[in-house]
Amino acid sequence: MRSPPLSLKGRALRYLSMREHSRIELGRKLSRHAEEGDDVDALLDFLEQHNWLSTERFSESLINRRGARYGNSRIVAELQQHGVSGDALKELKTGLVDTEAARAADVWRRKFGEVASDAAGRAKQMRFLLQRGFSQAAVRHAIKGLDDDF
Numbered sequence: 001m002r003s004p005p006l007s008l009k010g011r012a013l014r015y016l017s018m019r020e021h022s023r024i025e026l027g028r029k030l031s032r033h034a035e036e037g038d039d040v041d042a043l044l045d046f047l048e049q050h051n052w053l054s055t056e057r058f059s060e061s062l063i064n065r066r067g068a069r070y071g072n073s074r075i076v077a078e079l080q081q082h083g084v085s086g087d088a089l090k091e092l093k094t095g096l097v098d099t100e101a102a103r104a105a106d107v108w109r110r111k112f113g114e115v116a117s118d119a120a121g122r123a124k125q126m127r128f129l130l131q132r133g134f135s136q137a138a139v140r141h142a143i144k145g146l147d148d149d150f
Contacts, residue, residue: 006133008030008034008038008040008043009022009043010034011030012026012030012043012053012150013049016047016053019061020054020060020061020062021053021056021058022055022081022082022083022084023044023053023083024082025082026047026053027040028042029046030043030118031150033047047122047123053084054115056088058084059088059092060080062078062079062082064077064090067096067099068103068106069132070129071100071103071104071129071132071133071134071138072097072134072138073134073135074132074133075096076089076092076093079092100134100135100138101137101141102136103134103138104134104138104139104141104142107132107134107142108125108129108143111128112128115143115145122143125143128143128146
């Protein structure tokens with residue numbers, strides 16, 4: 001026998017129990033299941049008032065998930081897509097800048113392990129890190145710190 005369909009609030013709590021969501025993302029997921037008379041915005045306000053939905057926790061979660069693989073510009077762009085802006089975004093950017101060079105070096109080390117011997121190989125390695133969203137300064141620092149001849 002099938003269980004009855006989840007209420008909108010039950011569905012929201014199930015999504016939030018799996019991982020943190022932004023308000024925009026959760027609203028988009030819930031609106032697919034909303035029936036006539038359901039007020040998704042009121043539910044989202046209720047969840048925020050009871051601290052079940054938090055922009056700060058979502059931002060920290062996203063940074064922890066993406067930080068080991070991507071650079072600042074890619075992470076910040078994803079945060080902006082999820083509606084994080086203003087002072088919260090500035091504060092998060094500041095925290096990311098401090099660790100970007102070390103994260104770039106770690107990603108480079110896992111992918112390549114050693115600096116390429118020719119210019120084309122080094123350019124390929126740099127492009128890889130740049131496409132991951134790392135700044136040019138972080139990429140130069142990551143590769144130059146590992147090979148002083150570069």
